[in-house]
Amino acid sequence: MTPRQYIFALDEFERGDLFLFGTVILKSKQYAGFVRKWNKLRLSIKEQLIKDDPGVTGHKHWPKDGLPEIHAVSMFQSDHYYRLRRPSGDKYYLRQYAWLEEALKIVRHFEADIYVTPIDTIHVKGQVDIKTKKIEESVAEIEDFIGTSLPHSIKRELLRLRSSPYATMFPYVLDSIEQMLRSNKVEGSLICDHYEDCKGLSILDCYEIMRERGYFTAVTPPQFSDSHTEPLLQAADVVSYVLGRYLYPQLQRGRAGPVRQTAADEIIGQWYRRYISPRLYQYGSDMPSTPGIWSVVTTELALRRAGGEGDLGQKLRSFARAVTLDTLRQMSESAVQPAPPLPRG
Known part of the structure; x- marks a missing residue:
């Protein structure tokens, strides 16, 4: 059995009453090519940002690896170093939408599959x-x-x-990944973004205890990485954001009747149908x-x-x-x- 034949990148989206985990699954042999293509996009974004503002690399949120993070909420809302400092009459935010769409095209190019675990936090x-x-x-x-x-x-x-929704759902996702790998007689690794609600709770300690007792033999210990520099986590962030932005209005309609759709909602809907839905699975609803x-x-x-x-x-x-x-x-x-x-x- 070859270790880490698949890589699972996990990120969360939380808004109002909705919490979800979005997972991007990539074959390990594709990872190097994915990173090259993803970082090429980051480099082109960097060049445009520097052209607009030569001092942008001095921003306090600028990543240590020298390339801007493809971070969905910052780009969609023109936040942090994606906010143009000098006045401009151009709709410069549209190019950030274009960058996000390019990121989604990369995920589609590598035929990465997407899994989602949404939960209603009111429940x-x-x-x-x-x-x-x-x-x-x-x-x-x-x-x-x-x-x-x-x-x-x-x-x-x-x-x-x-x-905690995170602490409640994380082992559910981990168990689903474990069963997925075992049934296909392969192994995989899981990378996650740091999450505030996990401070004080060592998921790695829990994982090791579970592994000692015969669980989680196919998935390696979860690796908590920095999304500022990890391309696959950035992909999971973009995917989770589109999933969350698309599903949240559906949740609200179920509670409050018709919800006005904005231009941004229409863009999200197009991305969901074009890049997410064709390769989307949902983890089963029965808790193991x-x-x-x-x-x-x-x-x-x-x-x-x-x-x-x-x-x-x-x-x-x-x-x-x-x-x-x-x-x-x-x-x-x-x-x-x-x-x-x-x-x-």
Whole structure:
């Protein structure tokens, strides 16, 4: 089995009540060619930006590798170094739309497949009260086991883990990728952008614990990279942005009736139909067992870290091990969703 035969690049989009993961899948043998073509576009963008403003490379957000990041929201909204400093009567933002479309053409050129996992965060946030009640019940069980009250910091961390859309959906995507790779008897690597809500929670630690217990043998440890310089993450950003901008109005129409479509919405719709939809898959809707086990593992990590090395820490670790093993036994018989296909060709 050849390692990393596929590369999965994952980025998120969040607006209002919508949160989604967009995943771009590329064959490893195509990566070098993809990077060359993508960076060629970045170089042409750089040359135009410098022509407009020779001092643009001194902008505080200018990437370390010397090439501008193809960042969808900044380009679509003319933000950061994509905002023309001197007055101009030209609709210069239209060229940024053209650059974004060129980026989408590159994704299409390499026949990269696209997967999406959208969730309605009202559903997630609406479950917070239920989750809070369940967490309070769990806390009472833990406190009864260790014979003392838990610090507020532990309770806060457990609630954060349970109510975060990112922390909720990330293991679901990871499990779907794992099943996809296993069913095709190949391996793959996953690169992700840094996400604010993951600070304090080590996904890598969770991954290693899961791998020790027999999960995630086909996908390598998630690599959290800098989207400022990683071309495939930039592609995932552009794809996720188009997906999110296209799906968000659909969500709003379902709630509030007709929604006025803007000129920008029309452009997004054209890009979605032309570049996204033909190679788009959606991860299955049935949650497999692995994310539930992951949830237990994150709780175990939170308890371990908050407990420290003293007597409380030892009691918490003892409780976490007991709960984890019991949960693993209960979940091991759960059915796993059918694996979606890998890229064609």
